[in-house]
Every structure is written in structure tokens, then in C-alpha cells.
Amino acid sequence: MIRLSGVSHFIGGAQILHDISLDLPKGGITALIGPNGAGKSTLLSLIARLTPLKQGEITVDTLKIGGCSDRDLARVLAIMAQSTHVSARLRVRELVGFGRYPWHRGRPGPADHALIEAALERFGLLPIADRFLDEISGGQRQRAFVAMAFAQDTDYLLLDEPLNNLDIAGARGLMRLLRDMADRDDKTILIVLHDINYAAAFADRIVALKNGRIAATGAPDQVISDTLLRDVFDTDAKISRIDGRPFVMV
Amino acid sequence: MAKRLILLSALLLVACAIYIGLGAEGAWRFLLPYRATKLASMLLVGIGLSVATVLFQTITANRILTPSVMGFDALYVMVLTVLVHVLGGVGYASLPAALLFAMNVAGMTVLGMLLFGLLQKGARGDIMRLVLTGLILGILLRSVTEFLQRMIDPAEFQMVQSVSFARFTQVEPSLLALSALVTLPALALAWGMRNRLDVLGLGDATATGLGENPKSGQAQALVLICILVAASTALVGPMSGGGGSFFGLIVTALAHVITPSERHRILLPSAALTGCIILVGGQTVMERLLDLTTPLTVVIELIGGILFLVLLVKRKRA
Numbered sequence A: 001m002i003r004l005s006g007v008s009h010f011i012g013g014a015q016i017l018h019d020i021s022l023d024l025p026k027g028g029i030t031a032l033i034g035p036n037g038a039g040k041s042t043l044l045s046l047i048a049r050l051t052p053l054k055q056g057e058i059t060v061d062t063l064k065i066g067g068c069s070d071r072d073l074a075r076v077l078a079i080m081a082q083s084t085h086v087s088a089r090l091r092v093r094e095l096v097g098f099g100r101y102p103w104h105r106g107r108p109g110p111a112d113h114a115l116i117e118a119a120l121e122r123f124g125l126l127p128i129a130d131r132f133l134d135e136i137s138g139g140q141r142q143r144a145f146v147a148m149a150f151a152q153d154t155d156y157l158l159l160d161e162p163l164n165n166l167d168i169a170g171a172r173g174l175m176r177l178l179r180d181m182a183d184r185d186d187k188t189i190l191i192v193l194h195d196i197n198y199a200a201a202f203a204d205r206i207v208a209l210k211n212g213r214i215a216a217t218g219a220p221d222q223v224i225s226d227t228l229l230r231d232v233f234d235t236d237a238k239i240s241r242i243d244g245r246p247f248v249m250v
Numbered sequence B: 001m002a003k004r005l006i007l008l009s010a011l012l013l014v015a016c017a018i019y020i021g022l023g024a025e026g027a028w029r030f031l032l033p034y035r036a037t038k039l040a041s042m043l044l045v046g047i048g049l050s051v052a053t054v055l056f057q058t059i060t061a062n063r064i065l066t067p068s069v070m071g072f073d074a075l076y077v078m079v080l081t082v083l084v085h086v087l088g089g090v091g092y093a094s095l096p097a098a099l100l101f102a103m104n105v106a107g108m109t110v111l112g113m114l115l116f117g118l119l120q121k122g123a124r125g126d127i128m129r130l131v132l133t134g135l136i137l138g139i140l141l142r143s144v145t146e147f148l149q150r151m152i153d154p155a156e157f158q159m160v161q162s163v164s165f166a167r168f169t170q171v172e173p174s175l176l177a178l179s180a181l182v183t184l185p186a187l188a189l190a191w192g193m194r195n196r197l198d199v200l201g202l203g204d205a206t207a208t209g210l211g212e213n214p215k216s217g218q219a220q221a222l223v224l225i226c227i228l229v230a231a232s233t234a235l236v237g238p239m240s241g242g243g244g245s246f247f248g249l250i251v252t253a254l255a256h257v258i259t260p261s262e263r264h265r266i267l268l269p270s271a272a273l274t275g276c277i278i279l280v281g282g283q284t285v286m287e288r289l290l291d292l293t294t295p296l297t298v299v300i301e302l303i304g305g306i307l308f309l310v311l312l313v314k315r316k317r318a
């Protein structure tokens, strides 16, 4: 369980997050949605300890952010940051291999190699395993990063807008892989999505953020409504339902 | 990759043998210790500066920077100028070499740490700010130096000039030992960081996710860089006359071509070997074949400058 209590955050005097308390139970996919600038990335990077936590408390299972070692946390929580630019020239297999680093600290054993191959296979990366990251498509690159997080073998996975720059096939493919990780491997996934339709289709829970405050939480078919679009997203788009699942009419 | 490292080692061995053996006339008894000291100092500087440059490029995620942008060389020349200015040429020449060495190493390490203090300050402190600050500081130090140099007499100015370029001609065995005492532990620590450096090279966010704190890794690497550069510069003088040393740039560019790997367990030895081959081979050619007294660094600056432009242009296109 990821538990946030009383989390506030300031950047240069401006308050970005206001006293956020939230419990994310273990298992399933939680989508963090909200308009641009709502504080989604800030919240995610606080949980991921990419930004130092100044006010409030965040725990992941028994580990306290800011209080536990980076190493211990890396065996429980994997992250995929919003920008995954890597300046080093790496092959796909090497990148995925880094996922094992928190476990072997630079000395991979046979078990690590087996897990890396398994991750490559599962994410359909075997045919391009020996290609460099700058020689593959954006979708393949995103998949390689998710495969790395998978190889990290953590219970929790945080992703910030992984669908950016992906076409519909790439985006659906990635979301299906994540869904599969949640269903088959009991991963707990927290993902920032800006497309509400993807959140409705793939998430078990939605947390909507606006101006640094939680505006709504709950199952997609309860949270996503005309009211939400009006109050949180400031748009008068309508929701229609197909087989009970909400769709935003864009 | 392992094969290429062995090949580089063999090449270096040959270069060393030629350097020691070529044109040996007169008593070996005198020649051997003399040449061996020079050779050892070249190896120490070659390894030290190459490793420092690899570390620096990894923590700055930039392939066209070298530690000299932080103003180390400028500081060295300024200290030198101030000393000559205050003590006079004779007074400077009579300073104990070990004292000078200690002052230089201490001065440069303090400079590096001060710059590093800036890095730690403020939540958004980033490595690029550190580099830029160092760059500006270097310009400042250089203008102070130039100002002082205008005020000292021409003979003394000549003296400052002659030691403002790295030379391997007058290396004191005692200094060499001192320098080794500082350099070798730093090299061992750098080697110990090789796997962490691989992870740091993935960028701050990814490294953090893998449990490697970028700030602490960068801090440790920076301390090692300061020590390595300071120890080499204090031993033989600055590797650059002006803007920034191109030696490290040539070495890392070549190492990336010879052993195309991002792994530091390959890159560190590969760069160290390449650096030594360039220094020993270059010095042999300059000293024995061409019989030139021009410091090798001047040639390295020239070649490095051209390479720098090529790299810049290539980056623009890529």
C-alpha cells in the first residue's frame, strides 16, 4: 500500500500541492488524471523520491520515503520518468539489463540474465534486443523502459505519461502490457494519463487532481462524469456510456 | 572488447619500450632512472587525466566537456604568477618542490569543492550550473593572472610562461612519489565506482529509480576528479595553455571509437590506456624523432582544437 498523509509541496513560494492524503491499496492500476499543471508529475516524483519530500509523509509498504535507503526502495518501487532520454548509447538488452541493478549491484548472475531474457520476450523486444535505443521507434523505446521496470521485479510501478508520442497501436499495446502486469503478476501500478478514455478503459481506480488538490477518487464509471469534466478539466465535453463504460465525446 | 583492451595494452608496452630504448647513448646507469622517471610521470598523468575526464563526462552527461572547464589550470597559473610576483623569480625557484606541490593540490581541491558547494545549494542546483560557474571563474582567474603578468618584469614573465605548459622534462622523483601517493588511491576509488557510474549515465531519474542517488554519486566523482586533476597539474603543469584542455577530449573521443561501450569497466581502462599511448608516443616522436623542444601539450591543443570543432559540428547534425 502507498500511503500519503498531509503532503504539501512548494516551488519558489508557490504552493503546488495542498495537504494531500491518499491511500492506494495494493494491486491494480490507479490512473492519476487532471488538467495540465494540476501537480500530477510533482506528486508522482515525490512518491518516487525524485523530488525531496519536505512536508507530509509517504510510505510504500513499510518503507518511508526520505527515511529508507534508495537501494531498499529500488527493490520495491520502479519508476518510469516523464522524460526517458538517455544520453548513453545503449542497446535494448543493456537497458533492460539495468533493471536488475538494484538486486545485483553490478554483478549479474545467471538468474539475472534469465530474467532479462524473460522480460525481453514478454515485451516483444527479442527481435530488436541488439539494436541501439536511438535506432528504434518511440513506442519500442517506451516498451523497453517498461521492460526494464518489469525486470526490476518490484511490487510497485510508477509511470508518468508513458503514452506521450505514441500512436494508437503503441498506446494500446503498452496499456495492455501494464494491464497484464497488474492481472498476472499482482503489480500495483500508478500511472499519470492525460487521456481520460485510456484511464476509463484500463484503470481500476482514478484519482483526479486539480490545482494541487484531490478532486475525486473512485472507480472510473463513478468518477468520470460531465461534472468532473466541467469542474476539473474546465470543458463542456459530454460523457456517453457504451456497455457501462464512460467515454468522453471529444 | 577485452581483446581490444589487450591490444591497447600491448601497444602501450611497445610505446614504453621504444621510449626507454630509442636513441640510448651513454651510460645506462644514468639514462635509465632519468627516462624511467619521465615515463612514470607520463603514465601517471595519462591515466589520471583520462580517468578524470571520463568521470566528468559521465556526471555531466556531456561528451565535449573536460574537467579543465572548471578553471583548474587557470588557478594553477595564477598561483604561479602570484608566487613569482611576490617572491621574485629567485625566491620562487628556491621554494621546496614538495611545498609547491602540496599548495597546488590543496588549492585546486578547495576550488573544486567550492564549486561543488554551489551545486549542493538550492533545490534545483544542477551540474550544468556548476560547469558554467567554473567556466566564468576560469575567465576571472585568467584575467587576474594576465593583469599580474603585466606587472612583473620580462625575465620573470618568461619563467612563468615556461612552466605554464605541461612538461615532462623536469620531474622530480620525490614529486612523482607524492603524486602517485595521491593519484593511485583516487584511481582505485574511481574503479570501485565503475558500476555505479554506468547507472548514473542513465540520467538522474532513471538512476534514482534504480537506487543510485545521483547527487551523492556526482559528489564522490567530483572529489575524485579534483584530486586527479590537481595531482597531475601539480606534477607536470597544466595540460592546456588557454581555453580548456583538449587532451581529455581527444582521449575520450578515441576511447569511444576504439571500445564502443558505455560500460565504465571497459571505458575507464580504455581511456587510461589511450591517454598513456598518446602521451608516451607523442613525447617519443617530439623528443627523439623530431628533436623538438616544443611541449607536447601545444601539439595536443592544436589537434584537440580541431577535434573539438569536428565533434561540435557532428553533434549539430545528429
Ligand SMILES: Nc1ncnc2c1ncn2[C@@H]1O[C@H](COP(=O)(O)OP(=O)(O)O)[C@@H](O)[C@H]1O
Residues within 6 Å of the ligand: A011, A012, A016, A034, A035, A036, A037, A038, A039, A040, A041, A042, A043
Ligand atoms: N521547476 C518548476 N518551477 C516552477 N514551477 C513549477 C516547476 N515544476 C512545476 N511547476 C509548477 O507546478 C505545477 C504542477 O506541475 P506538474 O506537477 O508538472 O503538473 P502536471 O504534471 O499535472 O501537468 C504547475 O503549475 C507548474 O507550473
Ligand SMILES: [Mg+2]
Residues within 6 Å of the ligand: A040, A041, A042, A082
Ligand atoms: Mg506532468
